[in-house]
Amino acid sequence: MTVVRLREVTREHGRVRALGGVSLEVPAGELVAVMGPSGSGKSTLLNLAGGLDRPTSGSVEIEGRDLAGVRDLAALRRRSVGYVFQDLNLIPSLTAAENVMLPRELDGVRSRQARTEAVAALAEVGAEEVAGRFPEELSGGQRQRVAIARALAGERRLLLADEPTGALDTATGDEILRLLRSRCDDAGAAVLLVTHEPRYAAWADRVVYLRDGLIAEAGGVHLESAR
Amino acid sequence: MSIRHGLLALLSGGPRYGYQLRVEFEASTGATWPLNIGQVYTTLSRLERDGLVTPAGEDDQGRALYAITEAGRAALERWFATPVAQSDRPRDELAIKIAMAVAGADVDVGAVIHTQRMATMRALQALTRAKRAADGVAQRLVLDGLIFKAEAEQRWLDHCEAVSKASKEKNA
Structure with a gap:
C-alpha cells in the first residue's frame, strides 16, 4: 500500500523554482532516503510530502487522500504524519511523556489515553525510563528518541525525518537509523528521510538524488528488500 | 598485515586448532x-618455524592444537603498538578516471561521477545490511x-562534482 504519493509536483517561490516536477511513492514498510546538495529541494520535498506546504502544481496524496481536497490539513497531519527534525523542537517545560502526548491531546484524545499511548511509544523506542524527565536532562540521542516517539504516537503511518542525525555522533546516529529501520520492518511505517550523510542514507531501501529541484535517477539505487 | 598477527591474536586467548582459527x-x-x-596451516607452520607458536598436543577429538609462545606474545604486542602506515595508492583507478574526465574536453564529468x-552507494547499502545482521562488536x-x-x-565525489562544476562555470 502506498502511504505517500507525489505526482509531478512543482513548487515555486515567486520566480524561483524550488522543485520542478517530482514524482515519488513511498509504500508501507519502505525507507526512502533523499540526498542532494544544499538548495536542491530536499526540505521542500519533505514539507510537501507531509502537507506542511502546498505544491504550485501536481498532487500529493497521503494514504490515498489528495491533500488538495483536504480542508483541515493540520488535523490530517496530526493523525497521519509524524515529523522528526534536526532541531528537535521538544518543549523544554514539558517532560518527555508530556511532549509525546501533546499532539494527541491537540487532536482531542483524552489525557489519560494520550499518556498511555505516550508511554507505549516511548517504550517502543527504548526511552521509557526517561518518560518523566525534561529535555535538558536528556542526552542528544535520548532527545531524538523522544522526538521519534512523539512522531509515532497514535499509529501514524508516515514518518518524515529531516536530518534527524544532525547533531549526533555516528554511533548514536546509527542507533537512530536502526530505530527508523525497525519502524518500517516491524510496524510497516513509511519513512522519508532527508540526509546529506551517505552512511545514513545507506540504511534506506531506496536512495533518491535531487539535483536543482529534479530527481536525478530515482530508484537508481534500489536494493531488493530481504522481506 | 598479516594473517600471522591475526592468528597470534586469536591464540593469545588460548590454544586452538586450525579450523577453529579460520572460523x-x-x-x-x-x-x-x-x-x-590451506592459508591457515601454511601460516601456522611459518609461525612455528619462527618460534612464535608451538604445537600443544591434541584436544579430546584428536585435533592438533597450537599455542602462542613468549616470543609470539612479544611479536603481537609490537604489532598492536605499531601504527599502520597510510598505504599509497599510486594507481587508484577512480582518482585517475576522474582526473582524466576533468582533463578531457568532451567528457561529461557529472555523469562519470x-x-x-550510485555504485558506491550500492556498496554502502550492502555493508550496512551486513552490519545490521552482524553479531559481535569486532565484526x-x-x-x-x-x-x-x-x-x-x-x-570526495560530491566535492569533485562541486569543484569541477564551479570551474566549468568560471571558464564558460
Whole structure:
C-alpha cells in the first residue's frame, strides 16, 4: 500500500523554482532516503510530502487522500504524519511523556489515553525510563528518541525525518537509523528521510538524488528488500 | 598485515586448532577477509618455524592444537603498538578516471561521477545490511571501517562534482 504519493509536483517561490516536477511513492514498510546538495529541494520535498506546504502544481496524496481536497490539513497531519527534525523542537517545560502526548491531546484524545499511548511509544523506542524527565536532562540521542516517539504516537503511518542525525555522533546516529529501520520492518511505517550523510542514507531501501529541484535517477539505487 | 598477527591474536586467548582459527578469524573480521584452510596451516607452520607458536598436543577429538609462545606474545604486542602506515595508492583507478574526465574536453564529468556515486552507494547499502545482521562488536567495527571508507569516497565525489562544476562555470 502506498502511504505517500507525489505526482509531478512543482513548487515555486515567486520566480524561483524550488522543485520542478517530482514524482515519488513511498509504500508501507519502505525507507526512502533523499540526498542532494544544499538548495536542491530536499526540505521542500519533505514539507510537501507531509502537507506542511502546498505544491504550485501536481498532487500529493497521503494514504490515498489528495491533500488538495483536504480542508483541515493540520488535523490530517496530526493523525497521519509524524515529523522528526534536526532541531528537535521538544518543549523544554514539558517532560518527555508530556511532549509525546501533546499532539494527541491537540487532536482531542483524552489525557489519560494520550499518556498511555505516550508511554507505549516511548517504550517502543527504548526511552521509557526517561518518560518523566525534561529535555535538558536528556542526552542528544535520548532527545531524538523522544522526538521519534512523539512522531509515532497514535499509529501514524508516515514518518518524515529531516536530518534527524544532525547533531549526533555516528554511533548514536546509527542507533537512530536502526530505530527508523525497525519502524518500517516491524510496524510497516513509511519513512522519508532527508540526509546529506551517505552512511545514513545507506540504511534506506531506496536512495533518491535531487539535483536543482529534479530527481536525478530515482530508484537508481534500489536494493531488493530481504522481506 | 598479516594473517600471522591475526592468528597470534586469536591464540593469545588460548590454544586452538586450525579450523577453529579460520572460523574465528572470519567471524571477527565480519567475513570481509575470507581465509582458506590451506592459508591457515601454511601460516601456522611459518609461525612455528619462527618460534612464535608451538604445537600443544591434541584436544579430546584428536585435533592438533597450537599455542602462542613468549616470543609470539612479544611479536603481537609490537604489532598492536605499531601504527599502520597510510598505504599509497599510486594507481587508484577512480582518482585517475576522474582526473582524466576533468582533463578531457568532451567528457561529461557529472555523469562519470554520478555513475560512481550510485555504485558506491550500492556498496554502502550492502555493508550496512551486513552490519545490521552482524553479531559481535569486532565484526561490526570491521564493517564500520569499510563504511567510513565508502562514505569518504562519496564525500570526495560530491566535492569533485562541486569543484569541477564551479570551474566549468568560471571558464564558460
